[in-house]
Each structure stands twice: as structure tokens, then as C-alpha cells.
Amino acid sequence: MKRTMTLSMRVLGGWLIVAILLIGCNANEDHNPVFGNQAVKFNSWLSEVSSVSRASGAGEVAALTKEEWRTEDYIGVYMIENGKPLSGEVILGEVVNNKYQSTKEGKNSVFVAESEKDEIYYPYNSPTISFVAYYPYKSTVTANFLYSIDISDQGEDPSKVDLLYATLEDKSPQNLEIPLTFHHQLAKLVLNLQPNLSEEMNAYFKGIKVKANGFYTKASFSLVNKLISNREEIKTIPAKTTSDGKRVEMILIPQTTGADTYIEFDLFGNIARWNIPANKAFDEGKKYEYTLYLGKQWIEVGGEEISSWGDEISVPVNWDDPEYIPINLVKIIGGENYWIGSPEGTEEATVNEYPRHKAPIGTFWISSYEITNKQYVDFLNDKPKDEIEKEKLQPHNTIINYNYENRKWRVVNSSNNNYPVTNVTWHGAKAFAEWLGGDLPSEAEWETACRAGNYGLFSFSNENSNEDFDKLYPRYVNCRDEVSSNGDDEVLRVNALSPNKNGLYNMHGNVYEWCRDAVKRSAMGGPVPYDYKYSGKGDYHVLRGGSYQTSLIDCRSASRTCLLPEYMDDDIGFRVVFPISNAYNLDFERIERVLSIN
Structure with a gap:
């Protein structure tokens, strides 16, 4: 039977x-x-x-x-x-x-x-x-x-x-x-893609190829207790897209991401990456859905929804809502039409500011002020002392030191709390930025934020004339100046002068600011021009903005210099950026607490 x-x-x-x-x-x-x-x-x-x-x-x-x-x-x-x-x-x-x-x-x-x-x-x-x-x-x-x-x-x-x-x-x-x-028992990743490319490239968007990198691809699942173990084999995972190329769905093993996890988008050789921050958790039975706006080389995350896989209950995150943006960050909208460098024939320009070109950037937040002594001390006190000394993260100045009695770093005189931290290497600046979940700005990001839509010599100058310039620049610039000095050739508090139209302070002068870009150095001592071609990474890193020790001409929006990443001086500091592609993984409450000033 x-x-x-x-x-x-x-x-x-x-x-x-x-x-x-x-x-x-x-x-x-x-x-x-x-x-x-x-x-x-x-x-x-x-x-x-x-x-x-x-x-x-x-x-x-x-x-x-x-x-x-x-x-x-x-x-x-x-x-x-x-x-x-x-x-x-x-x-x-x-x-x-x-x-x-x-x-x-x-x-x-x-x-x-x-x-x-x-x-x-x-x-x-x-x-x-x-x-x-x-x-x-x-x-x-x-x-x-x-x-x-x-x-x-x-x-x-x-x-x-x-x-x-x-x-x-x-x-x-x-x-x-x-x-x-x-x-x-696994996690689902959904990417809704919005191309922001040329009309021709948008027409061929269905040919996009998507790959995930940095995820575990193998594991064991217990039918006894539902536990996942033996995660292994981090390798590239090809992703499935819809016929129009505008939706991607992937299945992930529940895991916490490492330092080099990203999604790569390849449209006929034009490569863009969405870097997923370290320690991002993908949990079992959850769906993670994002809207991504794709440019040629940049990606902007427009929103995130986390829901139970199969439920209609979701937790939307709207990054345009001020509730999610700390008060000491400024949002810079991304695009592909920002001019970087100086126009040909600019009298004040140096050769490394040519050729003027358009650089694609993604939307990002940037700190309103240069990072202060107090903020850097908070960072140092969150790190083991032996790691700080091994990585040479401590500033070499008399303003910050280590108190052996209570085993804490400190600002020696609290009146210096809100002055920019100086004598910090590029490595120390980048370590601080990553500690907060951010990064140092690229040159293109820094100059776009500095200009605030003004393509003159300074963010506050008239693009076509020097009318009222002598009255304006003392409000915005702290530099070595024989005519109208703001600080008697000394550094000022990070909020001492007027901000540019983006709400950013001291983008011109006060202290030089490290950028993350690596460059080759020319025989003249500065970065090579933008169109210089070289293989691999350069040995030097770019600094922008000039300082209280430099002339006014070195504080222009397009001015560039570079130094070895181990170099430090009492007029070199930095500020931090947070690409919106990493926004869902940021602890905004912590960022606001650390970046607060009196």
C-alpha cells in the first residue's frame, strides 16, 4: 500500500x-x-x-x-x-x-x-x-x-x-x-540603485555588474539550536540584479563586517565603491534595504530600512532629518560638477593648482571646526598608552601631556581646550577620524567645502573684483599679515572668526589641515600638478588652507602643499568628514558629544 x-x-x-x-x-x-x-x-x-x-x-x-x-x-x-x-x-x-x-x-x-x-x-x-x-x-x-x-x-x-x-x-x-x-536564518541585503550619470551611461545602466567583497561565504548551521559557527572564506560574491539593473538582492551569512568590506559597482569599466564600515552587524532574519545614488566614482546613501525579513514593520532612517545630524557637522551635497583648482592664468596660482577640473564627490558631513586639543585628548584617553606610543599618535607639544598620577592624557591648561590641536602627524589625524567613524577629507571634498560655491580666490571674495576685499578678509582669515593681523601671528580658537557660507570656520588660515590624499612631490617642493600620472601611492600627503604662519596667498581655496605623513608642526591640524555612505553605522550621539565645544 x-x-x-x-x-x-x-x-x-x-x-x-x-x-x-x-x-x-x-x-x-x-x-x-x-x-x-x-x-x-x-x-x-x-x-x-x-x-x-x-x-x-x-x-x-x-x-x-x-x-x-x-x-x-x-x-x-x-x-x-x-x-x-x-x-x-x-x-x-x-x-x-x-x-x-x-x-x-x-x-x-x-x-x-x-x-x-x-x-x-x-x-x-x-x-x-x-x-x-x-x-x-x-x-x-x-x-x-x-x-x-x-x-x-x-x-x-x-x-x-x-x-x-x-x-x-x-x-x-x-x-x-x-x-x-x-x-x-540568514540576512538579506537589498540595494535600490538610482543612477546619477550622463544620459548615455544611464541608458546602459542595465549592464551594471555588482560584487560584494569582504563577507564570509561559508559557515555551519546547527539544526539543533540554530547557531551559526565556523565562518570562513572571505571572497568576492557576484550579486543578482533586476533586468533594468536598478535593484540588487543578496543573501548574507549573519556576521559583523571587518575593515575591508565593500560593494563594487562596475558599469563598463567605471568603478564605484560603497565602503561598509567595520563592525556593521548583519543579523539573522533581518532585511537591510538601502537607496544608493550612483555617480561615476561616488555613492550617496539616501536612506536605510531595517526590517524583519517577511514583515512589513521597518525602521526607516531619513538622513535629511536634522534629528540625525549633530550640530557641529555641516552637510555638503555631492555631485560631479564641482570645480577643483585654479583657472588658467590666475596670477596668484602655482603650477600644482592646474589643470582646473571637475571632480565627482559623494555627499558628506564635515566638522564645522578644526579638531581641538580637548577632543584629541578624549581620543588619546580611549586608546591604550602603548598603542599611542607605538603608532606615534601623541602630539609633540607642551599643551597636551600624560599625567602619570591618574594615568590620563590632559590639556595642561584648560584655557587651551578649544584651540586647534597641532603637532599631529597625518597618521594621528587619520586615526582620530576613524575612531569617530569618519575619515580625513579628500582634496576635492576639502576644496568643495571651503569654496561654498564661490570660485574666486577665497570663499568670501568677489569672483570678478577685489572690491571690499581688504575689509572682508580679516573677518575670515588668520594668517601672517602686515596690514591687518588677527592674532599677532598666533593660533586662534577654532570658532574665533566668521564661518564661510557653508558654516565652516577657519578654512582660510589658522592651521594647515591634513587631507587623506597621497601625492608625489615636485622638484619645487609642493604636490605635482593634478594631471601628473604615476603608479602606486605617493609618499607625501596634502595639506590645505594655509596657517597663521603663512602669507595670505597660501590661504586661498585652491592653494596646496604636501609633507611626509610623519611630519608635525605647531601650525598643522585637521578636521574630519563622514561620508553619507557610512551614515547608518555612525553613533551620532557620540560624535556630537566629542565634537562639542564651549
């Missing part, structure tokens, strides 16, 4: 409904006897989950992960003693990883045993039983019930690497409807 068991599941918060029809058994048959005279039946539904690509705007359905059943889908099932964790001692009826197959396509399906040896029946001597089930089926589940996860191959069909898990307890043969809820 042939007896089949059909399985029915509703994934993502649905139910596995079991209709148990009881039949008799012949004494000769191998199966344990079941109650009644009919076989067990399971019917299956998948919940209605919207997969419309918001990026395309055309209502295109973009179901890339497991959103509906297919006839080639298989699940594995275990039947065990009720109320006990899965183990070899509690297996009932030799039901060990029995294989069941979907018989329909779509939201509703019927699962039947893949072969006669996979059929399941209730034993006489178990009034209640438990089930453990998972998708997709694998014959390689180990004797201690470890399921191998491998997400490396999902470029064609991410649903094949998904992992669903369900348990059912305290159910008796008399119960004709047995609910079983399947839950996602």
Missing part, C-alpha cells in the same frame, strides 16, 4: 497546515504503524511579500530571493520525541532528513515525499511528537546535525543559497491542522 505525505508551508510568517488522515497498516510493511486509515497530508503557502523594485519606478516585480515555491524545491524533515532537542537518541520512525519535493509553482504548493523511503508516518507509541524542518534540502547534513552554508554562488539565483528553518512541538495525530512557521 502506497502512503504519501504532502507538506504545506507558509514561509515568512506563514503556517504549515497538516491534515492527518489515519489509516491501517499491514503487519508485513516496514513502516511503523499509524493511527487510522489515511496518510498524512501537508499543504503549503508562501506569504505575499512585495518584491517591486522601487528604483525602477515601473512596478517591475523583482523577486530574486525565496518569495515563491518552485517544482525543483526540496526540504528536509526530522521527526523526534516531543519537547526534546534534536539528537540521534530522540529520532522517531527513522525519520532522518527525509526529502520532500514541491509539486507546484507559486505562492501555494503541495510537498510530497521524493521517494517511498522518504515517506513519514506517526508511530503508535507517541501520543505527541515534534518536527524539525529546513530549506533547501541537502544530503550532506552531518551526524551531529550541522548544515553547511555556502553563499558564494548567487549571481544567477540567490534563492538557492537561502536557509529557512522551522520546528513544531507538542502535536498529536488527532490534530488535523498542524501549524509550522518557517523563519529565515
